[in-house]
Amino acid sequence: xxxxxxxxxxxEPLGTVAIVGVGLIGGSIGLAVRARGLAGCVVGVGxxxxxxxxxxxxxxxDVATTDAANGVxxxxxxxxxxxxxxxxxxxxxxxxxxxxxxxxxxxGSTKHRIVEAVERHARARALFVGGHPIxxxxxxxVAFADANLFEGRACVLTPTRRTPADxxxxxxxxxxxxxxxxxxxxxxxxxxxxxxTSHLPHAVAAALAASIPVELxxxxxxxxxxxxxxxxxxxxxxxxxFLENRRPILDALGIxxxxxxxxxxxxxxxxxxxIRRWWEDARALRARFDAQTTPREALED
Amino acid sequence: xxxxxxxxxxxEPLGTVAIVGVGLIGGSIGLAVRARGLAGCVVGVGxxxxxxxxxxxxxxxDVATTDAANGVxxxxxxxxxxxxxxxxxxxxxxxxxxxxxxxxxxxGSTKHRIVEAVERHARARALFVGGHPIxxxxxxxVAFADANLFEGRACVLTPTRRTPADxxxxxxxxxxxxxxxxxxxxxxxxxxxxxxTSHLPHAVAAALAASIPVELxxxxxxxxxxxxxxxxxxxxxxxxxFLENRRPILDALGIxxxxxxxxxxxxxxxxxxxIRRWWEDARALRARFDAQTTPREALED
Numbered sequence: 087x088x089x090x091x092x093x094x095x096x097x098e099p100l101g102t103v104a105i106v107g108v109g110l111i112g113g114s115i116g117l118a119v120r121a122r123g124l125a126g127c128v129v130g131v132g133x134x135x136x137x138x139x140x141x142x143x144x145x146x147x148d149v150a151t152t153d154a155a156n157g158v159x160x161x162x163x164x165x166x167x168x169x170x171x172x173x174x175x176x177x178x179x180x181x182x183x184x185x186x187x188x189x190x191x192x193x194g195s196t197k198h199r200i201v202e203a204v205e206r207h208a209r210a211r212a213l214f215v216g217g218h219p220i221x222x223x224x225x226x227x228v229a230f231a232d233a234n235l236f237e238g239r240a241c242v243l244t245p246t247r248r249t250p251a252d253x254x255x256x257x258x259x260x261x262x263x264x265x266x267x268x269x270x271x272x273x274x275x276x277x278x279x280x281x282x283t284s285h286l287p288h289a290v291a292a293a294l295a296a297s298i299p300v301e302l303x304x305x306x307x308x309x310x311x312x313x314x315x316x317x318x319x320x321x322x323x324x325x326x327x328f329l330e331n332r333r334p335i336l337d338a339l340g341i342x343x344x345x346x347x348x349x350x351x352x353x354x355x356x357x358x359x360x361i362r363r364w365w366e367d368a369r370a371l372r373a374r375f376d377a378q379t380t381p382r383e384a385l386e387d
Numbered sequence: 388x389x390x391x392x393x394x395x396x397x398x399e400p401l402g403t404v405a406i407v408g409v410g411l412i413g414g415s416i417g418l419a420v421r422a423r424g425l426a427g428c429v430v431g432v433g434x435x436x437x438x439x440x441x442x443x444x445x446x447x448x449d450v451a452t453t454d455a456a457n458g459v460x461x462x463x464x465x466x467x468x469x470x471x472x473x474x475x476x477x478x479x480x481x482x483x484x485x486x487x488x489x490x491x492x493x494x495g496s497t498k499h500r501i502v503e504a505v506e507r508h509a510r511a512r513a514l515f516v517g518g519h520p521i522x523x524x525x526x527x528x529v530a531f532a533d534a535n536l537f538e539g540r541a542c543v544l545t546p547t548r549r550t551p552a553d554x555x556x557x558x559x560x561x562x563x564x565x566x567x568x569x570x571x572x573x574x575x576x577x578x579x580x581x582x583x584t585s586h587l588p589h590a591v592a593a594a595l596a597a598s599i600p601v602e603l604x605x606x607x608x609x610x611x612x613x614x615x616x617x618x619x620x621x622x623x624x625x626x627x628x629f630l631e632n633r634r635p636i637l638d639a640l641g642i643x644x645x646x647x648x649x650x651x652x653x654x655x656x657x658x659x660x661x662i663r664r665w666w667e668d669a670r671a672l673r674a675r676f677d678a679q680t681t682p683r684e685a686l687e688d
Contacts, residue, residue, distance in 0.1 A: 220608040279606050282599050287610035292669035293646040294591050298583050303676050305580050307521040309588035312613040317673040325663045332654055339651050345594040350640050353633055362626045368593035372618040375604050
């Protein structure tokens with residue numbers, strides 16, 4: 087990077103953090119890094135100059151560039167926050183143009199295909215630790231970014247046996263300092279878990295939204311409002327995630343369809359005990375979630 | 388009622404409002420009536436003395452009684468807030484023991500069977516207007532009651548051709564003064580609509596909660612949290628609602644299952660365009676809901 091950052095490196099653990107893709111997630115990372123003083127400079131890398139300028143105005147990044155090679159040239163950490171279908175290419179590009187000591191991580195909601203593609207590239211493999219902070223919004227763009235988005239949220243790291251130990255250590259430190267609880271699992275297990283815990287709930291929200299016609303919207307209540315909230319999420323991002331994680335999501339849908347069918351059978355039979363038992367099993371699982379939730383998460387919308 | 392209320396009737400539109408069943412909904416009605424000064428006295432009628440005492444302490448009612456006949460004897464308005472399977476009996480009982488000029492309404496989430504049963508009783512029919520304020524909570528009991536629960540919420544009234552016009556007018560006035568937007572439809576149409584707008588979203592929330600095992604709960608995000616919230620609702624109340632409105636709910640489940648299948652087919656085919664179109668249709672419906680939502684509803688949890 088040639089004079090992009092005017093701030094002098096200060097006594098901070100990181101000199102420069104480069105964020106590739108400065109939307110809601112990338113912007114929130116930038117805000118969190120700056121708010122916590124974790125780096126001397128935050129560089130935003132993107133393709134759209136107007137959006138980059140907005141991110142600078144919003145305070146999510148110090149400087150912006152559409153030249154990805156230049157943007158990562160002096161970085162200590164590169165965080166790739168582009169849509170899942172672009173992440174592997176962006177990681178490889180950063181590896182080719184970044185310094186030897188670089189840590190590259192990402193924020194993609196799927197991991198198996200991304201990690202596999204990155205690991206086919208020797209230099210990228212030596213610098214990369216797959217990451218997935220489980221935080222987001224149905225809103226899109228840097229204007230909805232939030233310095234506290236990651237506070238108390240899980241970040242799943244997906245090292246493999248080829249991931250260098252020092253990079254894993256640094257990735258834990260980086261995401262941890264943004265406020266995340268660190269979890270670790272392999273990329274395949276990550277995708278199977280997230281198919282159930284996130285991708286399925288998104289598909290269900292959309293299926294529910296699609297089931298209630300506009301003329302009945304005056305009569306919906308809180309169950310509709312909360313149950314369909316994430317159906318407002320970005321179509322491109324979600325089409326990409328669904329396709330990236332197709333097989334595990336199909337499995338999760340099968341499990342869910344089995345639950346719907348079990349309820350339907352109990353209802354067709356008019357079997358009050360079976361309906362009650364079915365409801366109580368679901369309620370017990372939901373209660374387990376409430377019990378593990380921190381007060382902040384419980385209050386937050 | 389023999390000296391239950393010590394407060395003198397004041398210059399208010401209603402003398403006494405009796406609430407049969409003082410849980411979350413009945414308690415919120417009591418709080419709202421008292422906060423808005425809509426009645427001289429609010430009597431709570433119930434079967435459990437400890438719970439009634441809690442409702443008095445909480446300020447939801449002025450006085451309490453387990454003697455339902457005595458509780459409604461001097462009421463201007465009786466609101467029946469018991470579980471749907473008990474409402475018709477409680478309405479008929481109030482009609483038998485209340486004064487000639489009484490208005491009886493209810494807060495049941497289903498209407499067809501309740502209204503049908505009430506209308507078989509001549510005196511009850513002459514006093515009753517079915518009501519359903521679309522407001523609630525996954526929490527149970529008077530401790531979670533809220534004087535503003537009905538603010539801006541729809542209340543669906545379900546008059547029939549046998550409902551006296553003056554009672555309908557008074558029911559509109561009563562629910563309207565609690566803050567509700569009044570909608571009117573016949574009981575069968577109400578149940579078909581609510582099967583889609585409320586009962587289906589509850590069943591879907593429980594099916595979703597049942598699909599995510601406890602060992603994956605560390606990796607859930609906001610889509611799970613919001614999508615399963617109402618799975619925490621009371622099993623007795625919901626078993627009763629599902630059985631009361633069985634046929635319309637089965638129809639709604641069929642529509643929903645069709646949406647899930649459409650998504651699954653598009654995903655199996657790896658058809659990005661079909662997935663995107665499906666998502667965008669759902670998203671457009673959800674956006675229509677957001678557009679009609681008042682700021683208060685949007686902010687509230």
